[in-house]
Amino acid sequence: MELITNALTSLHREESGQGLVEYVLIIALVALAATAGMSSLASSINSAFSRVGVILGSYIS
Secondary structure, rough: HHHHHHHHHHHOOHHHHHHHEEEEEEEEHHHHHHHHHHHHHHHHEEEEEEEHHHHHHHHOO
């Protein structure tokens, strides 16, 4: 972990590394948003499969 911190610190000091740090922060924010959205999406998908299961179950019985 210290190696990553040192690498990011040295890149932050250089102007050429500044863009890289900004891209890393953007990717981290997108990953956080995707993770938060997955919970809601998974709940909706689970609900849809449950409804389909109930409908199919009514045809079988």
